[in-house]
Amino acid sequence: MKVLVAVGSKYGSTREIAQVIGAEIQSTGFDVDVEDACDVLSVDAYDAIIVGSAVYGGLWRRDASALIRQHADALKRRDVWMFSTGIRELKEPGYATGESEQLASLVGAQEHETFPGAIDYDRLNVGERAVMHAINPPLGDHRDFSAARDWAHGIGVKLLYLALA
């Protein structure tokens, strides 16, 4: 069984979460590719797909949402999990957005999990810094890699059952 973890990430913090998820599923014995969503041309080679994205201004990164929309028919026939990263205090519409919930129902995702992300103020552009000043969210790294690993472990166990069925 081949598994794809595809991710939309601007500053890399969500990509690192995707890598942890991929490594955990690989440790269950599956063949796993971790790719930026913009590099995924086809999902045909995969039996299960996990798509994750950082949330910016209430929306998923465009490459991740485009991956789901463009490959919706193929994804509907496969096992799909989704995750979003963000900073809860930016809600409105923010964290776990209506958009990502729509994407999850479009492809019948098994689950849509949310994880806290990271904001490195020094790397933000001028516009993003202005947003930070206006909203004053908790800056810094709030990621919980063990939560991501636990979630991925659960997926790995489900895939094992599916592989044996």
Ligand SMILES: Cc1cc2nc3c(=O)[nH]c(=O)nc-3n(C[C@H](O)[C@H](O)[C@H](O)COP(=O)(O)O)c2cc1C
């Ligand atoms: C300009 C800006 C807007 C953001 N908007 C949201 C948002 O609407 N909702 C949310 O939950 N998090 C929001 N975040 C937090 C990011 O989703 C979080 O920092 C994430 O970990 C970034 O992932 P990346 O490093 O993979 O790009 C925002 C961050 C920035 C800098």
